Amino acid sequence: MSKIKQLGNKSDFPNTPSDALLETVINPHNDKLYVARFSVPEFTSLCPVTGQPDFANIIIDYIPKKFLLESKSFKLFMQSFRNHGAFHEDVTLYIAKRIVKEVKPVWLRIGGYFYPRGGIPIDVFWQTDNPPKKVWIPDSSIQVYNGRN
Numbered sequence: 001m002s003k004i005k006q007l008g009n010k011s012d013f014p015n016t017p018s019d020a021l022l023e024t025v026i027n028p029h030n031d032k033l034y035v036a037r038f039s040v041p042e043f044t045s046l047c048p049v050t051g052q053p054d055f056a057n058i059i060i061d062y063i064p065k066k067f068l069l070e071s072k073s074f075k076l077f078m079q080s081f082r083n084h085g086a087f088h089e090d091v092t093l094y095i096a097k098r099i100v101k102e103v104k105p106v107w108l109r110i111g112g113y114f115y116p117r118g119g120i121p122i123d124v125f126w127q128t129d130n131p132p133k134k135v136w137i138p139d140s141s142i143q144v145y146n147g148r149n
Contacts, residue, residue, distance in 0.1 A: 054091075058110065088112060089124050092112035093110075
């Protein structure tokens with residue numbers, strides 16, 4: 001853990017997702033297959049055309065191998081999208097690809113559940129491959145947007 005720069009230290013928010021440092025820690029149970037989940041229920045980014053805010057619930061499930069995603073660096077990474085303009089599909093896949101690059105998981109799945117823009121909610125899903133058969137994969141669905149009930 002001596003290479004960790006952000007955990008336990010004052011850290012500034014990165015200006016852009018590409019400036020964000022995603023850090024990892026050694027997985028103490030790398031002999032076991034298990035799923036770790038990160039949920040970001042108050043994710044925000046900007047529409048690249050209008051500059052208006054987009055809101056989403058991002059759910060990431062992954063099966064770690066040698067490394068775990070360090071949560072403070074992940075939090076700062078997700079915060080870096082607050083002033084970043086990109087379409088929902090780009091945001092979701094960018095997040096997934098950065099995590100895959102840094103963590104090198106056995107498997108990863110991401111769901112980006114975006115709140116309506118122009119009256120249409122957009123949900124974006126991606127995964128690296130099929131998960132190993134002997135691993136319990138929790139359901140990742142959330143209630144679809146149904147307006148005000």
